[in-house]
Amino acid sequence: MTTSDTEPPVPDHFASRSGTGIAVQDVAKRFGAVQALGGVSLEFRPGRVTALMGENGAGKSTLLKILTGDHQPTQGRILLDGRPVAFGSPHDARKAGVRIIPQEPEIIPHVSVAENVYVGSLPRNAWRRLDRAELHRRIATDLARLGFDKVIDPDELGSRLTAAQRQMVEILRALIGEAKVIAFDEPTSSLAEHEVEALFTLIGRLRAQGIAIIYVSHRMKEIFRLADRVAVLRDGTVAGVLEAADISEGEVVRLMVGRDLSTLFVRQDVAGDEVVLALDGVTTDDVTGIDLTIRAGEVVALAGLIGAGRSELARAIAGDLPIRSGEIRLNGKPLNLRTPKDAIRAGIGLAPEERKAQALFLQRSIRDNTSLVSLERLRRLRFVKRRDERAVAQEFTDRLRVRTPSIEQEIGKLSGGNQQKVVLARWLIRRPKVLILDEPTRGIDIGAKAEIYRIIADLARQGVALLVISSELPEVLGLADRIAVMQNGRITGELDRAEATEEAILNLAMTDDLTAATTAVPDRPRTDPADGGLR
Amino acid sequence: ACSSGQETTNAGGATGKIDGPLTLTYLQKQGDQEYFISEATGARAKADELGIGLKVVNLGNDANKTVSEVQAAIAQKSNGLIVVVPDPAVGPQVARTAQDAKMALITSDDQICTTGPDPSACPVANLVPRIGFSGAQMGGEVGKRAAEEFKKAGWKSAETATISAWKQDVTVCSDRVKAAEDAFAAGGGTGVKNIDVPTDNTPTGAQDKISATITANPGVKHWVVWGCNDENVQGGVTALENAGFDADDVIGVGLGAYLACKNWGSGKPSGMKAALFINGRDVGALAVQTMYDNLKIGKALPKEAFAPTKMVDDSNWQAAGVTCS
Amino acid sequence: MTTTTPGAPAKTDEVTVTAGRKRSPIAVVGGQNLSLIVALVAVLALFGVLNDNYLSWNNIQVIGEAATITGLLAVVQTIVIICGGLDISVGSQAGLASVVSAMAFTSTASNPYLGMGAAIGVGVAVGIVNGVVIVYGRVNPTIATLAGLAAYKGIAQLVSDGRAQGYVLNDPFFVFLGRGKIAGLPVMIWILIVVALGVHVLLKYTDIGRNLYAIGGNDTAARLAGISINKYLVAVYALIGVVAAVAGILLTARTGSGQPVSGSEGLELKAITAAALGGCALKGGKGGIGGTLLAVALLGALENGLTVQGINTFWQNVAQGALLVAAVVIQQRRTGERAVGLPA
Amino acid sequence: MTTTTPGAPAKTDEVTVTAGRKRSPIAVVGGQNLSLIVALVAVLALFGVLNDNYLSWNNIQVIGEAATITGLLAVVQTIVIICGGLDISVGSQAGLASVVSAMAFTSTASNPYLGMGAAIGVGVAVGIVNGVVIVYGRVNPTIATLAGLAAYKGIAQLVSDGRAQGYVLNDPFFVFLGRGKIAGLPVMIWILIVVALGVHVLLKYTDIGRNLYAIGGNDTAARLAGISINKYLVAVYALIGVVAAVAGILLTARTGSGQPVSGSEGLELKAITAAALGGCALKGGKGGIGGTLLAVALLGALENGLTVQGINTFWQNVAQGALLVAAVVIQQRRTGERAVGLPA
Ligand SMILES: Nc1ncnc2c1ncn2[C@@H]1O[C@H](COP(=O)(O)OP(=O)(O)OP(=O)(O)O)[C@@H](O)[C@H]1O
Ligand SMILES: Nc1ncnc2c1ncn2[C@@H]1O[C@H](COP(=O)(O)OP(=O)(O)OP(=O)(O)O)[C@@H](O)[C@H]1O
Ligand SMILES: [Mg+2]
Numbered sequence A: 001m002t003t004s005d006t007e008p009p010v011p012d013h014f015a016s017r018s019g020t021g022i023a024v025q026d027v028a029k030r031f032g033a034v035q036a037l038g039g040v041s042l043e044f045r046p047g048r049v050t051a052l053m054g055e056n057g058a059g060k061s062t063l064l065k066i067l068t069g070d071h072q073p074t075q076g077r078i079l080l081d082g083r084p085v086a087f088g089s090p091h092d093a094r095k096a097g098v099r100i101i102p103q104e105p106e107i108i109p110h111v112s113v114a115e116n117v118y119v120g121s122l123p124r125n126a127w128r129r130l131d132r133a134e135l136h137r138r139i140a141t142d143l144a145r146l147g148f149d150k151v152i153d154p155d156e157l158g159s160r161l162t163a164a165q166r167q168m169v170e171i172l173r174a175l176i177g178e179a180k181v182i183a184f185d186e187p188t189s190s191l192a193e194h195e196v197e198a199l200f201t202l203i204g205r206l207r208a209q210g211i212a213i214i215y216v217s218h219r220m221k222e223i224f225r226l227a228d229r230v231a232v233l234r235d236g237t238v239a240g241v242l243e244a245a246d247i248s249e250g251e252v253v254r255l256m257v258g259r260d261l262s263t264l265f266v267r268q269d270v271a272g273d274e275v276v277l278a279l280d281g282v283t284t285d286d287v288t289g290i291d292l293t294i295r296a297g298e299v300v301a302l303a304g305l306i307g308a309g310r311s312e313l314a315r316a317i318a319g320d321l322p323i324r325s326g327e328i329r330l331n332g333k334p335l336n337l338r339t340p341k342d343a344i345r346a347g348i349g350l351a352p353e354e355r356k357a358q359a360l361f362l363q364r365s366i367r368d369n370t371s372l373v374s375l376e377r378l379r380r381l382r383f384v385k386r387r388d389e390r391a392v393a394q395e396f397t398d399r400l401r402v403r404t405p406s407i408e409q410e411i412g413k414l415s416g417g418n419q420q421k422v423v424l425a426r427w428l429i430r431r432p433k434v435l436i437l438d439e440p441t442r443g444i445d446i447g448a449k450a451e452i453y454r455i456i457a458d459l460a461r462q463g464v465a466l467l468v469i470s471s472e473l474p475e476v477l478g479l480a481d482r483i484a485v486m487q488n489g490r491i492t493g494e495l496d497r498a499e500a501t502e503e504a505i506l507n508l509a510m511t512d513d514l515t516a517a518t519t520a521v522p523d524r525p526r527t528d529p530a531d532g533g534l535r
Numbered sequence B: 001a002c003s004s005g006q007e008t009t010n011a012g013g014a015t016g017k018i019d020g021p022l023t024l025t026y027l028q029k030q031g032d033q034e035y036f037i038s039e040a041t042g043a044r045a046k047a048d049e050l051g052i053g054l055k056v057v058n059l060g061n062d063a064n065k066t067v068s069e070v071q072a073a074i075a076q077k078s079n080g081l082i083v084v085v086p087d088p089a090v091g092p093q094v095a096r097t098a099q100d101a102k103m104a105l106i107t108s109d110d111q112i113c114t115t116g117p118d119p120s121a122c123p124v125a126n127l128v129p130r131i132g133f134s135g136a137q138m139g140g141e142v143g144k145r146a147a148e149e150f151k152k153a154g155w156k157s158a159e160t161a162t163i164s165a166w167k168q169d170v171t172v173c174s175d176r177v178k179a180a181e182d183a184f185a186a187g188g189g190t191g192v193k194n195i196d197v198p199t200d201n202t203p204t205g206a207q208d209k210i211s212a213t214i215t216a217n218p219g220v221k222h223w224v225v226w227g228c229n230d231e232n233v234q235g236g237v238t239a240l241e242n243a244g245f246d247a248d249d250v251i252g253v254g255l256g257a258y259l260a261c262k263n264w265g266s267g268k269p270s271g272m273k274a275a276l277f278i279n280g281r282d283v284g285a286l287a288v289q290t291m292y293d294n295l296k297i298g299k300a301l302p303k304e305a306f307a308p309t310k311m312v313d314d315s316n317w318q319a320a321g322v323t324c325s
Numbered sequence C, D: 001m002t003t004t005t006p007g008a009p010a011k012t013d014e015v016t017v018t019a020g021r022k023r024s025p026i027a028v029v030g031g032q033n034l035s036l037i038v039a040l041v042a043v044l045a046l047f048g049v050l051n052d053n054y055l056s057w058n059n060i061q062v063i064g065e066a067a068t069i070t071g072l073l074a075v076v077q078t079i080v081i082i083c084g085g086l087d088i089s090v091g092s093q094a095g096l097a098s099v100v101s102a103m104a105f106t107s108t109a110s111n112p113y114l115g116m117g118a119a120i121g122v123g124v125a126v127g128i129v130n131g132v133v134i135v136y137g138r139v140n141p142t143i144a145t146l147a148g149l150a151a152y153k154g155i156a157q158l159v160s161d162g163r164a165q166g167y168v169l170n171d172p173f174f175v176f177l178g179r180g181k182i183a184g185l186p187v188m189i190w191i192l193i194v195v196a197l198g199v200h201v202l203l204k205y206t207d208i209g210r211n212l213y214a215i216g217g218n219d220t221a222a223r224l225a226g227i228s229i230n231k232y233l234v235a236v237y238a239l240i241g242v243v244a245a246v247a248g249i250l251l252t253a254r255t256g257s258g259q260p261v262s263g264s265e266g267l268e269l270k271a272i273t274a275a276a277l278g279g280c281a282l283k284g285g286k287g288g289i290g291g292t293l294l295a296v297a298l299l300g301a302l303e304n305g306l307t308v309q310g311i312n313t314f315w316q317n318v319a320q321g322a323l324l325v326a327a328v329v330i331q332q333r334r335t336g337e338r339a340v341g342l343p344a
């Protein structure tokens, strides 16, 4: 339970930064009835990447928020370079060089990216005049330095950014000025593969500069690549700390979950012959000429880079974006979807990618959030059968191991991963004929992931046709019976499970010139004029 | 090109005769109130009859808008201005602005003074010519009639209370009810307790407030109600009726008669015993005629001209010309 | 539900039921409501001590009757605020309905049902216009209903020529509405009770209510969850129109004639105040009828008490403002919310 | 009335940093503003054709003067709405300041500067009270300032006994304010221009202004970035107090005496209407002075035009409501927004 003090030899360039990093001693935090942290002691050393792992709701974000002044601990203290510090506000922490890239990006909608990044420390001339030229210089430099200059326009408004771009804004914010400690709270959950690469390069550079890095993620692959040390939280306490050499997936999982997870993916071949969903030349403003079929019990994954149009396709199938031409058939019958309601009625469900913006009712209870799309079945004479409602809500929160004191808890008070589980529960309860899951495991811990994979397999066995959109290639490979790869609004190829490899997928997802496919995010023409409207 | 706003453009006072087409502007406070609607109707009818142009503008209760609209009338090259100010304090500004523009000015209903905010403290020479009724006079009539009814009913002073209901931040209302109170006392109602009830001058507002007052004074057996307008009295009479008081135990004396008449029209006994009928049409017409005479014929403006008021009741309201919509 | 086996739910039920039982009484009433109850009791006690008749059954009824029209409008305002909208035109709608009811009554040879039917018809029409302008015209609800505030008032004035219209107190049904009693309680209060109870049930116990909260809480998510937001919103504005029409009819019944402006002007602010004081977040997604009614009662009791004590309008304004703030401050202090930025 | 500065108008409200990208002329003025300009031109042309004097320099000045007080309050309302707040008490604040200015003037042996100083002092105090109640008392801004609406009106009535106070038209400075001219333009209009320009510069060209947008757009982001939200909010409410006091002083100068209620009642709705019509999102984070001033000009021109044409109040109400809706509908139609849910 204690932090190991066997340090690897300090490389030379560490001399560039003095100090001993940041440490918490016996820190506890309580939210009303919830004990989020109970006496945590950890050290985060300069020039090292400490991965912080743990199940959803284990207290990772809470710990980071305490470190960065956003929450005050109910007990314990923080040491920065050996001296006790009390951060009354995130601003105090910032000034002391402690930064965080939070789990949910906080974007200011109606101002530019540049201002979003420099908010709170905008460059100014005399008389507090905003120095726009300087602002522009700085943001250009920053973007270039991080390799984001091609994917994000500094003049774009915050409200128009994609999830990945929002994440980038947060990263940029954290890097302004002198930093001693930078905490990343699941930074890759909305980034594409190559952006993840750019981020890792960046983290490597920061590490080399002697910055103490705290890295929270549920992705094992990343942990192996990055971490010098892994600290595992369980139920708000430290379950163990592993040095780089000792890190193994099994050990981490055992510390997190308290048991072994024998199999992550449940593979099975239950796909029937009956085609449930068929897309024939579906064209919308964002995607062109999509042909795709999903059979009962089949799991089809949609792979591709961010901006490939996967989410748009999903929303079109779910009735949320208008279809310009082409046809969607369900069990052979053509559908005319004008609203998501039509799709849901027909039996198509979509768990969207951005839970906070597109799925959650933050002020409502877990019960409310889970039952919402199934109320038609949970009512009599339009009166909600509360007992039944509670029963199913309880059943699914239990099955997904949602960490909460009760199903009456406001969903906004759950940890990110647990919120995601509730979103899934909503659709699991409804059990549609076709279920589209857009990034279903974003921010979900490995134990719950296994559970979700198992549930996906269950649904498949019951004959549900599943379309899973995921940016995590291992997940795509592990889950899918068939993989369709999208690029630039078109399907560039389909791979059977047998022939699918990461390389094959990436080949289909990227053009020869990788940047050309990914840079034009804001201004890429949505439809190909030569093809638009032909079908 | 700087102006201090002080310069007076040779105060000529009287304005010259006007040939050619004539346009008048009638600025009214509370232009959506029944009385002032009648006034506007009367004024329009008269203007049509005389073949002149007339614009009627509702000022609401807005002293600031008053100034704006006077300026607008000037910018529109209107020939004469008739105004009912929302507050007499804005009078000097109105008078001054009109004078600068050499525009003829009379007031209707409420008096204004050219040199100070308070007409009652104004040298007579500085009062702007006025058509209408005086608040004190109206209140006095109401109080007098209430006292007569009170004596006729033969109630004991100790068992009776009077209610003055009005919107307390409207100055002309305060003047009316004070006058009514004084006249009631003078007319024989001495020793009767008076209760001031603040209302918003609407029938429901008055009804709610007076209901509360009634329950707060359970010892009172007979009630006398007056107020700033018919709405207040109507609300009071209804409140008393709802509280179980017999029509015989209530004396309501309205001011305006436009709501009071509805009680009488129904043919049932009502606590509304009388109302002062002030005919807005007459005032509007008289104001337009006076202005016309001045501008066209050059007839001097009278210092003050009164339209007739009449106390009406169940028996004579139709004969007196009260129209009940 | 297909996924639950017959045996399973019974167990879960037990768990949740016990979990439900353990909720503290404060949680049951709701923190917001508790503060309002405390404030209400304080006001009643204060004026009860100062004035013997204040707590008499008579005066309680007076308070209730006086609060009815505001109460009706506050109840529907609560619904629309929960949806994330707002209706500033409720007062004007009531005024229009009042005039229409009286005029239709008069022109149909004194048929009260036709009069009221006409008023309610107009209410539905006006409400649908509001909803359509907001939803399909894409006009912000504040702006749209501000425009409605002016426009419907204008229409009421035009049809009535700005005068009080008709006389309805010779009709037994109008008289019954205005001053009748059922089981000792004024009819007006019964109407408020019925409407409030209906809306409460709608909001709390039906899926319609759930959907309304969802729309106000997160409209994107609501849309993706298959809720026909547009239909709901238009329906809500139509419902407001109906209830505003009922308020207008009561106005006619109380005053005896159709009032185009007098008596309905300014009601929108009162209704919004009550809803907000009762715990509605103006951003939508939060609030309930209980809180709103308590707020209506509190404001009504306060106003009556101040009048009973003979306090003049000026002090009443100051006292109302100060008490409003005090009530909310105390309420917020109790929740121990962090004081950074704007409160919801 | 419009404050387009010669050099720097080439930016929309929303886009703050131009990267040398070509922008269409529409984007330069801003879509919202363009619709308002079109509407304004349409109104001016319509009434200009109908009435010879409407477009006279005299009448333009009249429109400007009439719009000044609303304009001032709309400008500060814009700031607070950008921060995500609201101030419904501006009218009452102006009334209080008006009374105070006249009474202080009278009681200091007719010293206009002391009179105005006192009014501004009261304005600052009232503004700070608002801010503190909202920020530290955790009272929702709508409720807090609704309470203020009643309370400050009550205080103004109490100090003035509900009557207009004092007489200032014997003082040259007040007269200068009320009807003086500088370079042919009324002083009042100059004051509006100066205040609007100042606020515009503050919002667009200083980091203070940018921080205000950040606070309204996403207060969590602002807090995490170390912006002292609380200080900013209190300061904004204090600024409103000052500008409302200036409005009150102008009210005194224009009407000749301190008006507790008359002339200031209802200004809050006008100010909010103008701000919202000018493109402020009531959720905060969006809006600008240009749009607000255009909206003030549009509403002022419309009102004057309707009066000039002798349209009666009833029709004016209807016309204003209908035009307000029409303007916004056209504007929204142009942007081709999808009609689902509530518009911002
Ligand atoms: N504001 C809050 N109010 C009440 N409970 C809270 C609050 N914030 C967090 N919690 C609770 O504290 C616990 C720890 O939450 P935290 O967000 O730190 O988890 P996490 O480890 O970051 O999980 P995830 O991997 O899902 O992001 C959870 O049970 C959560 O429900
Ligand atoms: N807010 C927006 N404004 C303008 N264009 C957008 C916006 N969001 C997405 N797009 C465009 O839509 C296209 C599809 O983007 P989207 O993010 O849905 O792709 P995706 O394949 O689903 O990626 P992801 O992995 O993020 O889900 C992109 O070309 C992008 O430019
Ligand atoms: Mg977390």
Ligand SMILES: [Mg+2]
Pocket (backbone or CB within 6 Å): A307, A310, A311, A312, A353
């Ligand atoms: Mg996507």
